[in-house]
Amino acid sequence: xxxxxxxxxxxxxxxxxxxxxxxxxxxxxxxxxxxxxxxxxxxxxxxxxxxxxxxxxxxxxxxxxxxxxxxxxxxxxxxxxxxxxxxxxxxxxxxxxxxxxxxxxxxxxxxxxxxxxxxxxxxxxxxxxxxxxxxxxxxxxxxxxxxxxxxxxxxxxx
Numbered sequence: 001x002x003x004x005x006x007x008x009x010x011x012x013x014x015x016x017x018x019x020x021x022x023x024x025x026x027x028x029x030x031x032x033x034x035x036x037x038x039x040x041x042x043x044x045x046x047x048x049x050x051x052x053x054x055x056x057x058x059x060x061x062x063x064x065x066x067x068x069x070x071x072x073x074x075x076x077x078x079x080x081x082x083x084x085x086x087x088x089x090x091x092x093x094x095x096x097x098x099x100x101x102x103x104x105x106x107x108x109x110x111x112x113x114x115x116x117x118x119x120x121x122x123x124x125x126x127x128x129x130x131x132x133x134x135x136x137x138x139x140x141x142x143x144x145x146x147x148x149x150x151x152x153x154x155x156x157x158x
Contacts, residue, residue: 029156031061031153031154032154033153034151035150035151036048036150036152037148037149038067038146038149038150040143040144040145041143042144043139043141043142044138046086046087046089046138047078047138047143047146048134048135048136049086049133049135049136050133050134051086051127051133052124052127052132053127056156057124057129058124058126058154058155058157059122059155060121060123060134060152060153060154061121061153061155062106062107062108063094063106063152063153064105064151064153065080065094065097065104065105065106065107065136066104066148066150067099067103067147068102068149069102069146070099070100070101070146071099071138071142071144071145072100072143072144072146073099073142073143075100075141076098076100076140076141076143077097077138077140078138078139079091079096079097079136079137080134080135080136080150081093081094082122082123082131082133083133084131084132084133085133086133088135089137091114091116092122093107093117093118093122093134094107094113094114094136095113095116096114097112097113099143102148107119134152136150
């Protein structure tokens, strides 16, 4: 069934459609974006170490890495993943993203997400769960001037 907006009162209609279809026929689930600032640092420091701030499991459906100021060292890279602790690292979201280029990288783009970046969705457990952190680790060389944001598009899993 197509849900059309008749434009007589589009705001009211849009709001009413956000509540979802009739009971028993499914529901709409809105995604939202988290904006996480990147921290600069030396090799093996974390540009991001964020525990899930919500009391529910989430599904990260997309990640966008927006480096606004290059890190300052030509070989510096970032690995980004959903992991089990603030001091763990992985590379399933971004593997070897260039930290020394002011650019936007998208996890859904195979040329942006690197060799091990999977371009899929990831389960982000609520606090205390198995994989309740997202980390972005600075690797190979220092990124002392790094600035920007990691954007995470999420939807509630509960």
